[in-house]
Amino acid sequence: MDKVNIKKLAAELNLSAATVSRALRDSHEIGAATKARVMEMARKMNYVPNPSASNLRSHKSKTIAVIVPEIANSFFSQAINGIEEIARAHNYHVLIYQTHENVELENAFIRSLLSGRVDGILISIASGLNGERNFKDVLPVLPLIFFDRVYEDIEAIKITTNDYQSSYTATKHLVENGCKKIAYLKGIDHTPAGKNRIAGYIDALRDSDILFDDRLMIATGDEQQENPDLVKNLLLSQKPDGLIASIEDLALPCYYACRDLGLKIPEDVKIISFSNLKTAGILNPSLTTITQPAFEMGRTAAGILFKILNRKEVEPNQTLVLDSELVVRESTGSLTQPSPKERA
Amino acid sequence: MDKVNIKKLAAELNLSAATVSRALRDSHEIGAATKARVMEMARKMNYVPNPSASNLRSHKSKTIAVIVPEIANSFFSQAINGIEEIARAHNYHVLIYQTHENVELENAFIRSLLSGRVDGILISIASGLNGERNFKDVLPVLPLIFFDRVYEDIEAIKITTNDYQSSYTATKHLVENGCKKIAYLKGIDHTPAGKNRIAGYIDALRDSDILFDDRLMIATGDEQQENPDLVKNLLLSQKPDGLIASIEDLALPCYYACRDLGLKIPEDVKIISFSNLKTAGILNPSLTTITQPAFEMGRTAAGILFKILNRKEVEPNQTLVLDSELVVRESTGSLTQPSPKERA
DNA sequence: CTGTTAGCGCATTCAC
DNA sequence: GTGAATGCGCTAACAG
Numbered sequence A, B: 001m002d003k004v005n006i007k008k009l010a011a012e013l014n015l016s017a018a019t020v021s022r023a024l025r026d027s028h029e030i031g032a033a034t035k036a037r038v039m040e041m042a043r044k045m046n047y048v049p050n051p052s053a054s055n056l057r058s059h060k061s062k063t064i065a066v067i068v069p070e071i072a073n074s075f076f077s078q079a080i081n082g083i084e085e086i087a088r089a090h091n092y093h094v095l096i097y098q099t100h101e102n103v104e105l106e107n108a109f110i111r112s113l114l115s116g117r118v119d120g121i122l123i124s125i126a127s128g129l130n131g132e133r134n135f136k137d138v139l140p141v142l143p144l145i146f147f148d149r150v151y152e153d154i155e156a157i158k159i160t161t162n163d164y165q166s167s168y169t170a171t172k173h174l175v176e177n178g179c180k181k182i183a184y185l186k187g188i189d190h191t192p193a194g195k196n197r198i199a200g201y202i203d204a205l206r207d208s209d210i211l212f213d214d215r216l217m218i219a220t221g222d223e224q225q226e227n228p229d230l231v232k233n234l235l236l237s238q239k240p241d242g243l244i245a246s247i248e249d250l251a252l253p254c255y256y257a258c259r260d261l262g263l264k265i266p267e268d269v270k271i272i273s274f275s276n277l278k279t280a281g282i283l284n285p286s287l288t289t290i291t292q293p294a295f296e297m298g299r300t301a302a303g304i305l306f307k308i309l310n311r312k313e314v315e316p317n318q319t320l321v322l323d324s325e326l327v328v329r330e331s332t333g334s335l336t337q338p339s340p341k342e343r344a
Numbered sequence C: 001c002t003g004t005t006a007g008c009g010c011a012t013t014c015a016c
Numbered sequence D: 001g002t003g004a005a006t007g008c009g010c011t012a013a014c015a016g
Helices: A006-014 A019-022 A032-044 A051-058 A074-089 A103-113 A163-176 A192-207 A224-236 A248-260 A294-309 B006-011 B015-023 B031-043 B050-056 B074-089 B103-113 B163-176 B192-206 B226-238 B248-260 B292-309
Strands: A063-068 A093-098 A119-121 A144-147 A157-161 A180-188 A217-221 A243-246 A268-274 A288-293 A319-322 A325-327 B062-068 B093-098 B120-123 B144-147 B157-161 B182-186 B218-219 B242-245 B270-274 B286-291 B317-323 B326-327
Touching: A006 A032, A006 B182, A019 A032, A051 A192, A051 B050, A063 A074, A063 A103, A074 A093, A074 A294, A074 B093, A093 B074, A103 A119, A119 A294, A144 A294, A157 A163, A157 A192, A157 B270, A163 A180, A163 A192, A163 A288, A163 A325, A163 B242, A163 B270, A180 A192, A180 A224, A224 A248, A243 A248, A243 B015, A248 A268, A294 A319, B006 B031, B015 B031, B031 B326, B050 B326, B062 B074, B062 B103, B062 B157, B074 B093, B074 B292, B103 B120, B120 B292, B144 B292, B157 B163, B157 B192, B157 B292, B163 B182, B163 B242, B182 B192, B182 B226, B192 B270, B226 B248, B242 B248, B248 B270
Parallel strands: A063 A093, A063 A119, A119 A144, A144 A157, A157 A319, A180 A217, A180 A243, A243 A268, A268 A288, B062 B093, B062 B120, B120 B144, B144 B157, B157 B317, B182 B218, B182 B242, B242 B270, B270 B286
Antiparallel strands: A093 B093, A288 A325, B286 B326
């Protein structure tokens, strides 16, 4: 039975419930000897505190929420990994919600979290057009930290990656490897990340004295089905010698499009894709990827949240920008060192 | 402020707290008119119920826990995706814990969940040697459902995939495609899944009149670093013409080993890997994979849990076996249809 | 159909 | 240092 509560512990120890409660919380006004006795008995009786009762009284849930578009996405699952580790270190619990890019669902989640169920929220927002968002209602009530998919129209703590820079670097990398016509495959292009990636591409072209040709920049769809054809059409009509896939899901369509057309990678077309798949190099030894520090981002976001929860100094409304990594794989077989085992 | 509670609502409405509570919970003993009034006022006053108070009284947390070895693993993240969707449909919240294959951590999580924090647990157990497990202490207190990594020494509801059959099929597939010497790369081999995969391989060889040669079955390590070399040694010393990678992480080492040795896939060596990576086909058009129905498994496990929570009929101690899928990719470019968009 | 009473388990006043 | 009382917000049990 799980009926062991503070009262029973107290009775067993000939102490009052208040004393036991204090001893368990390691209060300074309890003698060391008593504390030891209480702890010992708690262990022996297999006492487990009731979090609901504790929350109700203390207004601390020991729980944080993570809201992301999709869990089964290598970036977000790595970020959640990082968050979970930090939470665990603080003896906190982690609630997970996925919005599937649906803003209304996101709002519903947030609303339901305004009830004291959690002490803070980490969010990577849904890409749905920025309709009604009620983030402003959250901030006075709970710490809210944005990571990766940040919300622009609000002053808050935000953690992103240098999308502009990495896209710029990627484009430059292709130029330096001889590409003259570099195409860009857009993903979700109304987010800050999407915009920054496009800007980096365009600026890198400009700085390389290559004329930007908007026929080389195409929108892609949600479905895996159509994208290979979109890329094929692009390859046929524009004959680019380089491709930048601005999101992970576009790497595979590029690969298949090239194969179907008999184009060799990287001899005929060089490809760089944004991707957090650890096995991305598998695609082709020549596939260069831009990898976001998802795990680190999760840890960082959670770290800041716990600083706030522990009332430590935190720079308000800061925007932290973490570096992405351009991973170039040589066809010699020695692949650039992947990031070290993350949980080491 | 979030100070609106049932009492204030009641005062505003000239009703008792109990009536308001019942109205909000849509109790059948409240008149439609009153319900409407209450709901209206609740909305107007922006009332959000306090879950801790509710839990404390009702012993229902509206929360379930998911315990997995790693979140950032395509199989588990897809499973969590499925779980989250079902939980969402039931207006439940989902707590996530990762054990990193550490049994003690797993025990600690479970122990902390015996406090009323959750109404049920879905678990895929850590692979650490089956030391002290306290699953038996859980069952009388909470519904506990095992998925994928099930615990053998307990009577409980378990959901797995047909590891034996899929490994058997994979081996047969290689034989039918001309392989005579098929090597097997072991992952974690003391789990039921690991054992079943090995058994399927061995039985398929036997049924194909191929002598099992244990030099063709090698253990692999945790680190990406060493595995390519292990595979290389195997390829050099045994010269197999087929490889079965029993876990996802082994596909890449196989690929690199072949490349480093100048072996062509699939001409010189055919490879089949267990893998849940949607982009696995990316490796090589000829890579055949065995894909587990992770999403479906998550949905199924959660579905059964909610049946239990809703006191519906559930066959006790059932073991459900879902089918894995052998996905053969043709080098013609038409890849076998991937599973349909999961959240459709 | 609605109100009154009581108490879930704990942490925080105050006393002493 | 410790104990006795009080109430966090809600819902179950019992009235009526």
